[in-house]
Amino acid sequence: MFTKLKKLFFKTRDTSPEQAYDLWAKAYDSQPDNLMLALDELVFAELLQQTTAEKKLVVDIGCGTGRHWKKIYDRHPEKLIGYDVSEGMLAMLAGKFPASVTYKLSGNKLHELADHAVDLVISTLTIAHIKNADEALQEWNRILKPGGHVIITDYHPTALQRGGKRTFKHDEKTISIVNHVHSIKELQAIAGQLHWQQLRLREKEIDDSVKPYYEKQHALAAFEQFKGVPIIYGILFKKTDVT
Secondary structure, eight states, X not given: OEESOGGGGTTSOOBOHHHHHHHHHHHHTOOTXXXXXXXXXXXXXXXXXXXXXXXXXXXXXXXXXXXXXXXXHTTOOSEEEXXXXXXXXXXXXXXXXXXOEEEEOOSSOOTTSOTTOEEEEEEESOGGGOSOHHHHHHHXXXXXXXXXXXXXXXXXXXXXXXTOEEEEEETTEEEEBOXXXXXXXXXXXXXHHTTEEEEEEEEEEOOGGGHHHHHHTTOHHHHHHHTTOEEEEEEEEEEOOOO
């Protein structure tokens, strides 16, 4: 869950995404009151509607447990491939989708994919875990066809800069996951260099519509602290056909 201030966790050390998500994997899909997952569902579904996946090759980077895979499969892709740093998360995905094709990700290289082979690249709640966003997006561009699309969603950098943390409970301890702040302007600048056209930007802030999530977590102080702050964003890009 998203917590209000770094100082609340000054006794905890940020855990690497690989280690953290291995610990979180079994409980990850059982979070009905997780605000970030709920908002990500809304933002991703909206952006996905602006693309086509039918008979397309779709790659999900940071696929986790495959939270979005049913929505993608409902759009009848030719093939869906997932990458994640966590073996635990990939194991949970395989339990839900036994015929899935996934690879454990180490670094930013997608060695299994050829140049200009992919129609749609998806990466949800992941980019802030990637230290070198420039390198990652260049690799995504390598595999992406001209005219292909990229969907990125994640915690809003403004919230991260304000002290928000990506945390969860494990064995009665709070685990905080390493994040790197990449501003939206930074990602837009990288995308521009790659000749990606921004088609849509969605930002959701903490307002009264999400107050019940904080009430259930007995965290109204956090709600007041972050009210009006954008908490999640999503961007849809299209790779222009530049020779």
